[in-house]
Amino acid sequence: MAGQTAAEVGDVDLEKEAWLSATLLDWGSCGKIVYVDSLAAGYLTYAPPAHVPRSLAFPTSPVSGDAVLLMTARILPEFAEGGLARMLVQSVAADLTRRGVRALEAFGRMGAVHDGDAAQAGSRPASCVVPADFLLAVGFKTVRPHHRFPRLRLDLRTAVSWRADVEVALERLLGSMSPEPALRPV
Numbered sequence: 615m616a617g618q619t620a621a622e623v624g625d626v627d628l629e630k631e632a633w634l635s636a637t638l639l640d641w642g643s644c645g646k647i648v649y650v651d652s653l654a655a656g657y658l659t660y661a662p663p664a665h666v667p668r669s670l671a672f673p674t675s676p677v678s679g680d681a682v683l684l685m686t687a688r689i690l691p692e693f694a695e696g697g698l699a700r701m702l703v704q705s706v707a708a709d710l711t712r713r714g715v716r717a718l719e720a721f722g723r724m725g726a727v728h729d730g731d732a733a734q735a736g737s738r739p740a741s742c743v744v745p746a747d748f749l750l751a752v753g754f755k756t757v758r759p760h761h762r763f764p765r766l767r768l769d770l771r772t773a774v775s776w777r778a779d780v781e782v783a784l785e786r787l788l789g790s791m792s793p794e795p796a797l798r799p800v
Contacts, residue, residue, distance in 0.1 A: 637665050643709065648689075648702045656689035658702050660710075660718065672721045674758040674765035681767065682710055684720035687744045703752045707773035718768045720754065722746030724761060 637644045645659040663669050663677040666685060670676060677683050684706070689699050703718075710718060723743040746756075746764055753773060754766035 633665075637661050641665060642713070646702055646705050646709070648698050648705075650693055650696075650698070654690075655693040655696075656687075656698055656702055658687045658706055659685045660706060661685065669721070672763050672765070674721060674760045674763055677719045677765070678717060678757075678767070680715070681717040681719040682715050684718050684744065684749075686742050687720075687748060699748065700752050703768070704773055707768070707770045711770050715770060717770055718754075718773070719757070720744050720749055720766050721763045722749050722754075722756075722766050724764065 641662060644661045647657045648655050660682050663683050666683050669683055721743060723741055724746050749766045754768045756764050757767045758765040
């Protein structure tokens with residue numbers, strides 16, 4: 615209801631800021647940003663379903679009792695092929711595992727964005743609902759199919775083990791890279 619009122623009044627940013635502040639105070643960190651050099655290349659936001667009351671409007675709701683809801687995810691197109699999405703999801707998985715959460719769930723968007731979802735001019739995403747293809751590509755599995763908004767789930771134990779697998783693969787690929795100690799003047 616507050617979101618609808620904010621949209622009517624034209625103060626959506628203030629409403630989002632208020633939600634973020636309340637969630638941070640009550641639950642803690644609810645998002646991750648990935649940087650490439652000094653540029654923000656992507657982000658994810660997530661929170662317990664109790665902090666996302668509009669999640670009940672999805673036809674495949676509710677989110678499972680042992681899961682946190684992934685609400686938004688975006689990697690800028692120029693960074694899409696670098697594996698950042700998977701690394702970002704792994705970072706969230708590690709954070710949630712430390713908090714005792716067992717799973718991450720999301721409502722995916724199937725198909726193309728409809729006219730009603732069209733973005734405003736600029737680089738904003740066309741919809742805040744994460745494309746199902748994105749979720750499937752980073753390891754989510756469909757738990758409740760739907761032609762438009764399937765619910766997908768990622769078991770966090772699986773996601774955290776990916777991180778170890780990736781680290782081992784990188785170690786093999788790069789070898790042990792120990793820099794030579796810098797020479798000190800005598």
